[in-house]
Amino acid sequence: MIYIREFEIYENDGFFIAEPLDMEGGTFGESFEDAVKSASNWLRETALDSMAHGRLMQGGRLNGTPSHGGRVVVVSVDCDLSRTDAVTAADAARMLGVSSARVAQMCESGKLTSWKEGSRRMVLRQSIEARLAENPKPGRPKRPEAIEG
Template structure:
């Protein structure tokens, strides 16, 4: 999928160039104008991949913006695919998490792990596995009051 987004690139008072996506929250920067535009592409790619991982389309800020900081509006584009997201199979995810494949399937269904299918194979994003490991969920079932909340 190809995504496009406009960014305003303008001189940063502290040096370099600031870059803001038009119509969206966020920002990035670069030491040179060219580096700032490259950072805009990186920003777009990261956010488009995050949307793709969630199963959503990237909601851009639209086109046709005028500069609001006295800079230049540039349009950047990038191509993203599910295969660009670092992922492992459900069986590999189970091994990494120290749980059964049935538990991985349950975590995927409830949204605790980001996953998608490639043919008959369930792929699980490495980021969601690493986030789960870092969160250090407790062993066993949640208490009834927490489960009902």
């Protein structure tokens, strides 16, 4: 599916901000071109997340006007879950070193991006890599009152 959104690109504190005109969120880059590329990546990830969760992506209205004195650019992405780099939940468990039940919990809580293809749960490889980069410690997190005492 092709997603088309407008972004306002404007300079702020030495960076170029890429803000979608009719959606929440956004991204940035070190140059105008970098911000446009970052907007494209942001739009792709937002679209994939919406598809994985069975939601319609917000926005889509065109002919917007800038509100920060920047330039409006149109960004489009063609994305489809079937062409996305994903692995089965069992493979995700092996990659993360956890059980399949823990992967299911992480998918339900939104810590991993996943969807069903028939009876198989597929997990977005990028969400696994992001989780590995966080380097979470094994075990349950401590309650705040246990940390203070």
